Amino acid sequence: ETGVTQTPRHLVMGMTNKKSLKCEQHLGHNAMYWYKQSAKKPLELMFVYNFKEQTENNSVPSRFSPECPNSSHLFLHLHTLQPEDSALYLCASSQERLGIHEQFFGPGTRLTVL
Amino acid sequence: EDQVTQSPEALRLQEGESSSLNCSYTVSGLRGLFWYRQDPGKGPEFLFTLYSAGEEKEKERLKATLTKKESFLHITAPKPEDSATYLCAVREINSGGGADGLTFGKGTHLIIQP
Numbered sequence: 001e002t003g004v005t006q007t008p009r010h011l012v013m014g015m016t017n018k019k020s021l022k023c024e025q026h027l028g029h030n031a032m033y034w035y036k037q038s039a040k041k042p043l044e045l046m047f048v049y050n051f052k053e054q055t056e057n058n059s060v061p062s063r064f065s066p067e068c069p070n071s072s073h074l075f076l077h078l079h080t081l082q083p084e085d086s087a088l089y090l091c092a093s094s095q096e097r098l099g100i101h102e103q104f105f106g107p108g109t110r111l112t113v114l
Numbered sequence: 115e116d117q118v119t120q121s122p123e124a125l126r127l128q129e130g131e132s133s134s135l136n137c138s139y140t141v142s143g144l145r146g147l148f149w150y151r152q153d154p155g156k157g158p159e160f161l162f163t164l165y166s167a168g169e170e171k172e173k174e175r176l177k178a179t180l181t182k183k184e185s186f187l188h189i190t191a192p193k194p195e196d197s198a199t200y201l202c203a204v205r206e207i208n209s210g211g212g213a214d215g216l217t218f219g220k221g222t223h224l225i226i227q228p
Contacts (some may be wrong), residue, residue, distance in 0.1 A: 004157075031213035042118070043158075043201070045215030055213060090157050096213045101146050101205060103216060105157035 002026055004106035006091050012112045013081065021076040021109045023091030031096050032074040033103060034066060037088040049074060050096065081113045117141060120202050120219035127226050130191050135222045137202030138184040145208065147185050148216060149178050150201040158201055161187075192226045199223045 004025045013019050025032065034046040048056035049068040063085075065077040074091055088110050092103040121136045139147065146165050150158035162171045164180040171178050175196065177188040187200055203216035 006157075033213075033215055035215075040220070042220045043203075043216075043218040045217075048213050048215050050213035056215060058215070092157075094213065102148065102160050102163055104160055105150075107157045108155075110155075 004091060004093055004104055006089075006106040006109050008109060009107065010110045010112075012114065013078070014114050015081060015083070017081075018077070018079040020078065021089055021091075021111075023074040023076075023106055025072055025074075025091075025093035025104075025106075027093055027095070027104060029093040029095045029104075030071050031094045032068060032071070033092040033094075034074065034076055035090040035092065035105075037090055037108070038086075043090065046076075078111075081111075083113050086111055086113045117217050118202055118204055118219035120200075120222050122222060123220065124223040125225070127189075127192055127224070129193060129226055129228050132188070132190045132192070134189070135187040135200055135224070136184060137187070137219055139202075139204045140183075141204055141206045141217075143207035145205040145214075147180055148203045148205070149176075149185070149187055150203065152199045152201055152221070161200075189224070192224075194226045194228050197224055197226045 007022045032049045035043045037043050045058045046060045047066045052068050067075040088108045090108045091106045094103045119138045149161040152158045162178040167182045169180050175190050179186045199221040201221045203218045208214040
């Protein structure tokens with residue numbers, strides 16, 4: 001595997017379900033991110049992890065719960081979601097060092113909440 | 115007020131017809147401006163990073179430029195495979211110096227007709 005991978009690629013869940021999204025980066029980066037992409041809206045930053053520590057929570061509802069057990073893996077735990085949470089969830093990673101800040105994205109998980 | 119505004123929202127060109135996409139931004143301090151390409155159902159693919167006004171970068175038929183208020187993505191003699199949504203994003207100067215999220219525009223949907 002290379003780059004940033006995400007599983008599952010597609011997920012359909014009911015409002016009472018609990019599910020998790022997984023992201024893994026194979027780039028040796030030290031920062032990871034969750035973004036939400038909804039139709040007709042720009043990508044929205046959800047969470048930032050720097051060296052496994054959460055450094056930003058962009059006013060995300062508590063029904064989204066991130067977890068970063070190490071610098072290569074990132075999870076997004078979902079529970080009691082609403083239909084408006086249906087979107088493409090993108091994971092990204094970057095190497096934070098002087099002059100280098102590019103974020104590389106995974107293919108995303110297409111989430112549908114019924 | 116939007117920090118990143120892209121125009122036009124959509125652009126349809128004939129193969130070989132050169133044009134430019136615009137990204138205007140308002141931030142207190144720019145750490146970097148990023149261009150991405152996104153194909154349907156996929157995650158954004160990194161193209162360029164620009165750090166300071168006057169900087170230019172090229173890749174095949176694409177050239178990105180930066181001023182203090184906006185960036186342009188010039189497409190020279192485009193081909194149908196250049197059809198995609200082009201996203202612009204900015205990163206503000208973070209006093210903490212750690213990882214930080216990107217602020218994205220809504221994108222320009224580019225269609226190149228053969």
